[in-house]
Amino acid sequence: MISTDFNVKELGEKNIKSPLHPTFHPDGLSYRFIENDRVLMDSSFDKLKQSLKNGESPVSFEKAGPHRHLFFDPEHTKVAIVTCGGLCPGLNNVIRSLVYQLHYRYDVNDVIGIQYGYEGFINSYNHPVIQFTPGSVDKIHLFGGTILGSSRGKQDAAAIVDKLVELNVDILFCVGGDGTLHGAHIIQQEVERRNLNISVGGIPKTIDNDIDLIDKSFGFETAFGIASEFIRFAHNEARGAYNGIAILKLMGRNSGFIAAYAALSVQEANLVLIPEMDFDMDGPKGFLNVLKKRLENRHHALIVVAEGAGQKFFEGESFEKDASGNKKNKDIGIYLKERITEEFKSLNIPVNIKYIDPSYIIRSAPANANDSKFCALLAQNAVHAAMAGKTDFMVGHWNHLFTLLPISVAVAKQKKIDMNDELWWNVLETTGQPVSMINK
Numbered sequence: 001m002i003s004t005d006f007n008v009k010e011l012g013e014k015n016i017k018s019p020l021h022p023t024f025h026p027d028g029l030s031y032r033f034i035e036n037d038r039v040l041m042d043s044s045f046d047k048l049k050q051s052l053k054n055g056e057s058p059v060s061f062e063k064a065g066p067h068r069h070l071f072f073d074p075e076h077t078k079v080a081i082v083t084c085g086g087l088c089p090g091l092n093n094v095i096r097s098l099v100y101q102l103h104y105r106y107d108v109n110d111v112i113g114i115q116y117g118y119e120g121f122i123n124s125y126n127h128p129v130i131q132f133t134p135g136s137v138d139k140i141h142l143f144g145g146t147i148l149g150s151s152r153g154k155q156d157a158a159a160i161v162d163k164l165v166e167l168n169v170d171i172l173f174c175v176g177g178d179g180t181l182h183g184a185h186i187i188q189q190e191v192e193r194r195n196l197n198i199s200v201g202g203i204p205k206t207i208d209n210d211i212d213l214i215d216k217s218f219g220f221e222t223a224f225g226i227a228s229e230f231i232r233f234a235h236n237e238a239r240g241a242y243n244g245i246a247i248l249k250l251m252g253r254n255s256g257f258i259a260a261y262a263a264l265s266v267q268e269a270n271l272v273l274i275p276e277m278d279f280d281m282d283g284p285k286g287f288l289n290v291l292k293k294r295l296e297n298r299h300h301a302l303i304v305v306a307e308g309a310g311q312k313f314f315e316g317e318s319f320e321k322d323a324s325g326n327k328k329n330k331d332i333g334i335y336l337k338e339r340i341t342e343e344f345k346s347l348n349i350p351v352n353i354k355y356i357d358p359s360y361i362i363r364s365a366p367a368n369a370n371d372s373k374f375c376a377l378l379a380q381n382a383v384h385a386a387m388a389g390k391t392d393f394m395v396g397h398w399n400h401l402f403t404l405l406p407i408s409v410a411v412a413k414q415k416k417i418d419m420n421d422e423l424w425w426n427v428l429e430t431t432g433q434p435v436s437m438i439n440k
Helices: 045-053 091-106 117-121 157-166 178-193 220-239 257-266 287-298 332-346 359-363 369-387 422-431
Strands: 038-040 060-063 078-083 110-114 130-132 171-176 199-204 244-250 271-273 300-306 352-356 393-398 401-406
Touching: 078 091, 078 117, 091 110, 091 171, 091 369, 110 117, 117 157, 117 178, 157 178, 171 178, 171 369, 178 199, 199 369, 220 244, 220 257, 220 300, 220 352, 220 359, 220 369, 244 257, 244 332, 244 359, 257 271, 257 300, 257 422, 271 287, 271 422, 287 300, 287 332, 300 332, 332 352, 369 393, 369 401
Parallel strands: 078 110, 078 171, 171 199, 199 393, 244 300, 244 352, 271 300
Antiparallel strands: 038 060, 060 401, 110 130, 393 401
């Protein structure tokens, strides 16, 4: 039997014939309707053989795509879109693609935008809704950020659902990361408690690529692509001075994917520090001694550090929290600069240190071509699912196919780099840094 943990909820029977054409016509599109098809979680042949041998159905996700029949009547369907959390390349692409797919493929013409995240549903903020048309979103994909604005922090789910009812919304698309998706799940629970036929769908947005059970999230590729350019620039800075050291801090609160991918793409970084790794600062195997040996051999060094790395060095200090309740990391880049300066001054070794933090530049950039395409396909599949009455779902991507996941499953834990997996070993080979910088 298929694990019920991976089954996506449905609002009811699909009794309305889809306006999409099932077969090719010279004046139309060809659609292959998705009915009960699934995507294997583990695609290895040995795993499949073992499942069949045991008489078990292999663990799988629901395959995303168009349905032959719909739950919602397009002519009488109203859709709302909200973007939440930090900025990320591709937000405007997703908004534009949702509007286009709804209007041109499903003939849904009543689409609104909720401004400034979930607070846009709360009347006391006085944020007016935006009426979307294909013309109003025609050029927004050329710009970074989000035309709707965004915000962090929890809002009252009951008040949000009250607003959805007041606006006569049938489908709500929530575009955001872990906190946003948690919020979408809570909204859906309130909708379900009231027995309302409102579909709530999530489109995962996290520049850190840390949402579980999906290959990647939109914006990540653009982010590490831009970060790789900063690695080139930082490398030039390091090489431009005797014992030059460049410290480049990149995004990655709990996961180091941007730092790892960017370092692999350029292969100029000498040390990569990420949240998943433990390392000592002092001692014979510690970071400072490794850096010292690097300078003795090559007289320059480039350090790439994810924002969440080395937080153990701030133990005992008080940590603030952002509006979403996430602990704000201390600035590991500044800490490294100060410790390196102190260490080499005590050794009477001259160093020239440059600290670079391009985080806000990266996250507000427009999406690159591949991310733009990915955003469009995520949005198209989100519309297919919602129009068919799927709810409490998140659109994912796994084994080169688009999937649907229950939101609660997708946000159960964060994806992190496995320190024993191929990705991290590739980073170690590229940088030449020690396997461990722990003294024990």
